[in-house]
Amino acid sequence: MKTLIRILFISLFLIVSLSYGQGITNSAHDFSNKGWNSAGEICQPCHTPHDAIDEPNAPLWNHTLAAATGYTPYSGYDMDASVNQPDGSSKLCLSCHDGTVALDSFGGASGSTNIGGNFIVGRDLSHEHPISFIYNTALATDDGELHDPSAISSGIGTTIDADMLEGGKMQCSSCHDVHDKLGNSHLLVKINDGSALCLTCHNK
Numbered sequence: 319m320k321t322l323i324r325i326l327f328i329s330l331f332l333i334v335s336l337s338y339g340q341g342i343t344n345s346a347h348d349f350s351n352k353g354w355n356s357a358g359e360i361c362q363p364c365h366t367p368h369d370a371i372d373e374p375n376a377p378l379w380n381h382t383l384a385a386a387t388g389y390t391p392y393s394g395y396d397m398d399a400s401v402n403q404p405d406g407s408s409k410l411c412l413s414c415h416d417g418t419v420a421l422d423s424f425g426g427a428s429g430s431t432n433i434g435g436n437f438i439v440g441r442d443l444s445h446e447h448p449i450s451f452i453y454n455t456a457l458a459t460d461d462g463e464l465h466d467p468s469a470i471s472s473g474i475g476t477t478i479d480a481d482m483l484e485g486g487k488m489q490c491s492s493c494h495d496v497h498d499k500l501g502n503s504h505l506l507v508k509i510n511d512g513s514a515l516c517l518t519c520h521n522k
């Protein structure tokens with residue numbers, strides 16, 4: 319009986335660890351089994367090899383974008399950076415995560431299934447970590463309690479600037495890897511145990 323229970327536990331552990339591996343397959347962004355994605359492809363809700371949406375610097379984007387303006391940016395407590403409307407790849411994330419465009423609105427179709435629950439970030443970004451602003455040596459000097467992004471290591475490759483910023487800017491992708499390459503919880507670029515992610519940039 320004990321051996322049977324042990325075998326059951328080991329198989330359960332194996333099933334769980336195999337289904338949460340590294341990479342997009344089986345990650346939170348693998349929509350191949352969703353009813354709203356009838357073609358069952360992984361990349362297609364976001365990318366297409368042909369006839370991509372006309373959006374500058376977007377990687378062959380296939381998902382209908384949300385209205386580009388009208389967000390409420392973070393204003394904050396003692397912010398040195400000035401934060402404007404979301405730009406760069408954050409606009410791509412918000413095409414699903416602001417909750418205004420259906421998940422199945424891709425490839426020119428207009429869908430009807432919206433993102434739900436905690437996964438909605440919304441259009442009021444005043445309560446979310448600031449994004450879409452320049453984080454450089456000058457900001458770190460002004461602030462006094464931020465690491466210099468071009469000098470300090472990200473702990474996941476080279477510098478903060480090289481690994482976490484997009485054209486020198488903070489974006490959703492500074493903290494999240496949309497393709498879940500590392501298999502960290504919440505698609506994080508770095509495990510946040512002991513707030514290691516936060517302490518990468520904040521010198522607290």
Ligand code: HEC
Nearest residue numbers: 342347360361362363364365377407410411491495496497
């Ligand atoms: C949920 C949406 C989503 C899905 C699904 C997705 N991607 Fe992406 N992909 C993005 C976003 C957003 C970016 C740009 C931001 C970034 O790279 O962080 C991107 C960037 C890319 C890039 C250019 C940058 C780089 O990392 O090389 C490639 C290539 C790419 N994706 C390939 C794929 C392939 C292949 C698949 C399917 C196996 C896929 N993606 C699935 C959202 C997605």
Ligand code: HEC
Nearest residue numbers: 394395396397398399448453461482492515516518519520
């Ligand atoms: C990739 C770098 C980076 C990471 C990772 C990061 N931050 Fe930030 N954070 C910044 C920058 C840059 C600012 C802007 C500071 C400024 O302009 O004064 C900021 C702003 C903030 C603010 C607003 C300060 C204010 O005056 O309103 C808070 C609070 C904060 N971060 C907390 C966190 C927490 C908590 C985490 C971890 C979950 C985190 N940050 C992760 C770079 C980062």
Ligand code: HEC
Nearest residue numbers: 346363364381410411414433437490491494496503504505
């Ligand atoms: C095609 C729509 C779409 C796009 C584009 C998209 N997401 Fe998502 N994302 C989703 C959905 C749907 C979920 C919820 C999945 C579920 O129900 O488990 C999700 C879940 C997440 C989660 C939660 C994962 C977890 O395990 O807690 C994070 C973090 C996330 N997305 C970040 C991003 C970021 C950052 C981007 C852009 C770089 C992005 N997403 C682009 C649809 C999208």
Ligand code: HEC
Nearest residue numbers: 408411412415436437439447448449489490492493504510
């Ligand atoms: C400074 C780092 C940072 C930035 C920037 C950031 N996130 Fe997150 N996000 C996190 C962390 C850490 C978590 C894990 C859960 C938590 O601590 O709240 C998270 C959780 C999430 C979740 C899952 C919520 C849940 O309850 O499961 C989603 C969805 C998400 N983020 C989307 C986004 C999108 C979209 C953007 C850009 C608009 C973004 N994040 C920008 C750090 C960040």
